Amino acid sequence: MEVRKLQLIGGSSYMVSLPKNWVKENQLRQGDDIYLQVEDSVITLYPKSFREFSRITSVQIDKLLRLDEKFVRRFIYALYLQGIDEIVISDDRINARMVSRIGEIVKDLIGMEIIDATEGKVVLKCLTSTDFDVYGVVRRMSQIIQSMIATIMEGIEKGDREALKDIENLEKDSDRLYLFAVRQEHRLVREFSSPSKWNELRLILGIRTVAKLIEEIADSLYNFSTYAVEMTPEELRKVRVYFERLGKIFDSLAKAYFNSDVELSEETIEELEELLLSNMDGGVYYRLAVETILSACRHMKSIGEIAFxxxxxxSLREMKKSERMQSAKSIQ
Structure with missing residues (x-):
């Protein structure tokens, strides 16, 4: 780390000289623009070329290693998750059938579409805004969980087993949103890699963890729905008690996380710990169904701890901010 002295220029302006090697490496000249990013007590400098380079999000693939659907799906998913906006695949082996398969793959990726396809070439592009709020994605995922719980409750109350089968579509929506959340997280991590953005970076990584836990909860609820269609009416009535509590707890959990409520976080953790001690006696499908509920509880408890x-x-950050303001006033 280099140390530079602060100099007073003209009686009212301050100046810090830039390292000569840094100026040369970035091909800067007198009069060039330098971006300043100010966050709390840290300032980060960016040459214009760096800001432009960081926005390059296109990749050219000259030949796929393999053409089987499993590999192609995993490969496209990986590029999507890295925040790539445009994927150009050139391969003589690409034909109409292959393009159709790729089209099916990208249906699970929010915003990604085939915009051009010819023999030997396919171009994929993400049409969704890159400024989409990752926090909003997680909020929508939590709403899907609430919808899944409400749908299951309604199916149990009305004895509508077809309603339980609708859970699969909601689970797929949760999966798609999770992939989108990871994509946005990767983009933001690149942007917030400087010391001035460590608070935001910590928040983003926490959101990624919460998104994964919500996706796991959706999987548990889907698994429950597959077991529930095989359960007796009596077993469904018994399990409804669990779900009624689960729905209320998750509502509180979502409020605790999004509102940063430490007291409500602690209350939901305690309620989930109590629910985890529940009795599982019953038939095979009943026990399997209850285990999926307990699995959802464990994931919810982890979210509660993150919320706490x-x-x-x-709270600590607000305290430090208040202390700095008080210190600044005393100096004045």
Missing amino acids: NKSVRE
Whole structure:
């Protein structure tokens, strides 16, 4: 780390000289624009070329290693998750059938579409805004969980087993949103890699974890729905008690996380710990169904702990901010 002295210029302006090697490496000249990013007590400098390079999100693939659907799906998913906006695949082996398969693959990726396809070439492009709020994605995922719980409750109350089968579509929506959340997280991590953005970076990584836990909860609820269609009416009535509590707890959990409420976080953790001690006696499908509920509880408890830590961290940050303001006033 280099140390530079602050100099006073003209009686009212301050100046810090830039390292000569840094200026040369970035091919800067007198009069060139330098971007300043100010966050709390840290300033980060960016040459214009760096800001433009960081926005390059296109990749050219000259030949796929394999053409089987499993590999192609995993490969396209990986590029999507890295935040790539345009994928150009050139391969003589690409034909109409292959393009059709790729089209099916990208249906699971929010915003990604085939915009051009010819023999030997296919171009994929993400048409969704890159500024989409990752926090909003996780909020929507939590709403899907609430919808899944409500749909299951309605199916049990009305004895409508077809309603339980509709859970699969909601689970798929959750999967798509999770992939989108990871994509946005990767883009933001690149942007917030400087020390001035460490608070935001910590929040983003926490959101990624919460998104994964919500996706796991959706999987558990889907698994429950597959077992529920095989359960007796009596077993469904018994399991409804669990779901009624689960729905209320998750509502509180979502409020605790999004509002950074430390007290509500602690209350939901305690309720989930109590629910995890529930009795599982019953038939095979009943026990399997209850185990999926307990699995969802464990994931919810993890979210509760993240919400608790997030609330405490934000409280500390507000305290430090208040201290700095008080210190600045005393100097004046």
